Amino acid sequence: MVPSPTVSGSLRNRLVLALIGGAAVLAILLFFTVRSYAAKVAQQGQDNILVASVASILDAAALREGALEVDIPYAAFSMLSTPSDDRVFYAVFQDGAFMSGYDDLQLSDGPEEEQWTFHTGEVRGERIRQVSARRTLVGLGKQTEIAVALGQTQDALSDTLDQISRNAAYLGLGFFLLTAALSFWVASTTFGQLNRLTMSVTRRGPQDLSPFKKPVPKEMAPLVLSLNSLMGRLDQSLSQSEDFIAEAAHRVRTPLATVRSYAETTLHRVERKENREALRAMVRAIDESSRAAGQLLDHAMITFRADHLEREEIDLVDLTRELVQRLTPIAEMRELSLSLTGEPSVPYSGDPILIQNAVRNMIDNALKYAPADSTVEIDVDTTPGIQITVSDSGPGFPPDEIDMLTRRFERGQNATGTIGSGLGLTIAQDVATAHGGSLVLTNQQKGGACVILSL
């Protein structure tokens, strides 16, 4: 089982959050910008009307026989009519002295050069917008200044502003929703590419280490590139180690065989008893070494294949039968017979080389440790599970060691004098484990060992 990687945060969430957060900030900014702009425009509108009104009042002022006359035009106030019926306050001053209108209205003083002075204040508990302006009249040797202050409440203005604010809010909200939807879409399409790459990695067979060729977005190219180079290196080192195993097996076994054949030849020529003894011991040791080398390399191969288990559809009965046929000559040399029983056909999906190796080791043990003139029974069955059982009528496993015999290089007391490396059962067990099964060693009641490889 591959350990799941340590996850910290999510790129997708981060992207979506950043986009949505940005959209929210922009939407709020949009709302305030539109509103403040609209407020400015609306205020400008009111100011313009107030200015027009004050201008018409100032225009209507005249000096007649030295006396100031202010004939307020009807239009001056009529133009101040609003949908919200805003209240109107005005005051006319001559040389700073109140003449008529609302005496609670104050002239607001602005900069000298400006003709119009705008001012927002409060009159009679109402917020008003006020415009003040002056005009100097020159008559027969007399100069007088008339000033007009005109104020209006802002009900219509705030109604307009409310409406604009509402619309601006809708605009901002619409913008936000659109952007949010867009950011979700962008995030999912962006990470869709990543997911697709992940899928194609996941779906690959264990032996498929070829580079990815499908087009990917530019930003993902470095990832795919390093993935491809990693797989290239992996592929290379795997084939190297496979080669190495084959090479090593060859290198060790061939010289051993040569040494053995020389030893055998020499044995025939030597006459002296102690020399013959020594040579026999030498041949034995060579056999031991050769066996150990073979088993070690098998074990290494098994370990490698188990790590990259490649299952294929096989028939366990066919596989076992072929093995039995191959081993029959060896069995006959020992005057043992092999008997295959069980189902006529057991289809299974697994690695045939591994299973064959395991079963070969099991049969090999039976041949090694069972007495001559007996029968080794090989049974391929599907009940209770798919299992291959090899049982003999030999002495069986030493009961006090039975739990340790599957360990590496572990041999039983009964193995003394028998050539072996103590890896046979280890290999069988590794194969069982790689296929999700187990290896069980028992002694039969009637005597003899029984090994069950359940898959």
Added chain:
Amino acid sequence: MRYLIALILILFPLVGAADDWEDRLIFNEGAKGAHLRVISSTDTVLFAPLIESFVAQYPSISIEYLVSGTADINRRVRATPEAFDVVISSAMDLQLKLANDGFALPVEDVQVPSWAQWHHSLFAFTFEPATIVINRAAFEGQPIPQTRQGLIEALRKRPEEFRGKIGTYDVRQSGLGYLFATQDARASETYWRLMEVIGGLDVRLYCCSGEMINDLADGTIYVAYNVLGSYAEVRTEGKDALEVIFPSDFQTIMMRTAMISEVTQAPEAAEQFIRFLVSQNPATPEGHSPLPFLRSDTDMTERETIGLNPALLTFLDGLKRQKFLSAWENAVIQ
């Protein structure tokens, strides 16, 4: 019959009344609920039926109906706003100024067209044209003038017959008279020519429509200028001698307006009263009120009603009023 009851009712409260009201009447006296003090420029005869049907609908409310002139109403409300709950007047300009100055209590969601209310505080409920009322006898064998110009010509033709026989408002005393005069002056120069003509014929000046029509009816005057149509029609009923003329050159149409005093002690009852007023429909058969109630479907562009807008403040400006009055005096009082 109802008027009779109204008249009888007048007598009782008047006994103890110290204030110099033109008329003072209490409806539904002794009712347990709110007591509404309505100050109005409308004659009791015209208004009583309306109040009666109101108290019939709201039996717990009693109403004290106080009648005075428009200018006087304006003075009193400004002086003691707490003494009144509802203010009704035909002087739209004075009413609008009261509302603009903050004497009115706003009422939300009153069912009136936007042009018939101002600032949710002033509500129009009638429309009443200014008319010329003549005594037919004086125009025996002569064409009856239909315009102001026609009237000027008729007067110039027989000045001696009309000398001292023409009446109009004294705009210095009457708020409504001032409103009509200023609106006439605004509409046409003919107004000033007419004033000069009637000024030259020793015009009689009146404070109120009622007196003017009384004098007309008994032959003291032959022509009354700018009389309220509503009053004229009530008084001319059954009097063939009088004819009401709606001048065809231009019409000045006033809307009677009502508002609630900002410092009323019975805001709910006052609001009910206002809603009742504006809900009156000229078509209501049982109403029979002589008041020409506003039709909410009236097309305002056709009816040259005086607009309820801040322009009404113009002629109330001290300087402007002085100037207008001196022009008027120059024309009328020679």
